[in-house]
Amino acid sequence: MTAGPELTLDQLAGDAAVERLYRQVFAVLARESGAMISDLELLDVDEAILDAFADAGRDGLTVDQAVAACRPIDPGLIHRRFEVLRDYGAISKVVDRPNERFHRAAFAPYVMLLFLRRLAEQGGQAELHQLLTLEHVSVTAPDAEPETGQTTISRLTRIFRHLGNELAILAAGSTAEQLGDHAQLLWGNKGLISQAEEVHTVVLNRWPQLDRECTALRVALAAYGDAVEKAAGRLIERAGTTRALGLLSVETWLSFARTANEDDLAGVLDTFVFDAPAPWFSPNLLTEAVESGRGANTVRQPPPRPEGPAAPPPDDVRPADDAASLRETAERLLGDGDAVAVSDVLDDAGDWLAARRLLADLTAIHHHPDLAYELTWSDGLHVDPGGSPSWVSDGTFRRGRTEDAA
Amino acid sequence: MSAVFDSALAELNERHRDEVLAAFAALEHGREPVPEAQLLALRDATVRRDLQRLLYRLGRTLVRVGSTHWTSGFRDDVVARLAAEGATAQSRIDRAVLVLVLVHSVAIPRSQGLVSGDSWTSAHPTSVDELTRYTQLPRGEIRPALQRLRAAGLVQIAPPRGRSAVTDGPAYLPGPALHRLTKAARERLEHELILAAAPDSPLAAAIRARRPAAAPAPVAAAADPATSTTERNEDT
């Protein structure tokens, strides 16, 4: 914008330098000499080569050294990329002579590579913010001229026209997939707009004569805002129920999950209703559970003697000492004899309820460490350590229990 | 027996009536969605309409899961009423924890492009760490909440995978009860989640802008059960 039709030698030299830089910078995007890359993996290869140069120090690298440093990448691929990078001047001989084998790498392509990756990953938001910050710095500098303001404003106007155009075109005619892929363009737009507005305010206050340029920026910003809205609306409409969630970044979700309070989280479901827990317990299930509990009792548990030395009975669940009343029961049942059939005892009890209670008492008496009575079953199995209680077999209740009476 | 059932099924012959009742029991009491092939009342579109009519009378509706399974869920209009009344078994902390599981197991995998479709169930576990260590929720209340959510089928313990399960404790997945969300509810849940996670985003603005127009629709449809009970909710 400063150059007239006649270029000076300095300017020509300067242009040549710029062109050289451009060539270097775009080397990383060259598929081969003269064509854009189509395979993003080539970027990884370029990065590996440039990394190798960074690590090699001032001696530089030969092609073979680069291949070795880039293992396990295919040597053929390294050779080809090496040539492309050299064609574009991103890599050059350390000394420009025919037999020179050592090369050095320019730093600009590497910076460009990083920049491109960031741009690709984050949609260029951060770069735009940085650019706006720089513009702000430049228009607030004490020695800034009206030309600075004008350049800044027209640059911003163009940027936002570009952004707005891209979104408007996308919103008008693309699929949800295409829109979703460009969703990053939509995020953080408020921040961008307000940053641009700040620059705008500075310029307008400082150089009121730039009113026309500033108006153009305002129009561009408004158009961008509209385009964002339209594209977002379309995105939601098109995304339907299958893609909407994917339109927010992982970072957004994580930060929500980690910073939101209980009300914010729960509020998501304020308008939803779910079933209350309603498990079904069939009588058969209850019966089976009870039976299996009894079985498991002796299979995997230590002797069922709650009052054994290892586990003293908690007072809140068992009468302090029922030995006396149990002994009374035992004596009443046995009378003068030494043994009595359980079935007889139960028959005498009258109803099932009483019989059941009596059976529980007999079991308790049997297990009581201070009482020398024994409950055995007709199949020979005792209700004690090695035994397996059988609640259907006939049994005998008798005095004396060899191991515990001692 | 029950007047509701009688009047809903009055026109059916005995066989179809039994089929509808069996399907009703399978969908309403079952843990998981039921394969269409297993029950006549799901397979046969005509009988399925009778099943839908019965469910509708009871505030429920058929919900299609994938292309071959069915379950039942709340009618969308009924949900709106019940939510407004606060008729719910889940406490605030329960809901907060459920939302966390949904973010980690569904929203994030969708953002990563790992999952497609609109289901709120998922095979991507949410670690207990993620629920207890990295959130603002009162730590001691999270495990009881998870237990209650498990009881309601809203979360489930992820099947252990190698060592991770041993070292990190159990991980959670959204439970089978989430299959019961209707298509409309599934979409609404996505929108609510976006509104909460990124309220200032243009996406949220777009969702809000669409709201007033979208809201009356289910109510209007519900006003005419005769036409809306059957096909409307057989979403795909």
Next chain:
Amino acid sequence: MSIDDTALWWARHRAAGPERVPPASAHPTGMIRLVEPDASAVWLLPELPDNARPDVLDELGLPGIAVDQPNDTARVLAACLRCCWNEPTGPVWPAVPAPFDHVIGVFRAITGSRDERALHAAAMGAVRRLAGAGWVLFDEDTRVVRLGPRVASWSAAELSTLRELWRSLPAPPAGGA
């Protein structure tokens, strides 16, 4: 507004579990009213036709709602039945309140000698699960258990199986003493 009352009541039950309402209020179609012993309130419970009840799942080979610790939970429910259903020849609702310690006693008797702390923890977890689903009513402060309204959904045939189970269970230990 346009939603039928029946649909709302049934859906409410589905969303919030059995609902306790003032005695004179609602009488929704197809729902059983379970009157509280003091007649201060009624519980509403859907009445399902025989072949639409949860036991149909078994016939169809489909899994029902999953329960944590299903066996212990079922045992504690059995223990609650044993302690609260004082007249097993009669209806299961409303039965009578019982101290939770009695329930633990029966639970202990049918599960054997576990470590006491583990036993109490298992019983507490189970009774909370049961209370959360309306199978029992549990007052944690007074540690008193009652049968919940959901027990009224057992059919007559099922109740006779439960009576048998009841008779096979040991009496609450402190109840007799």
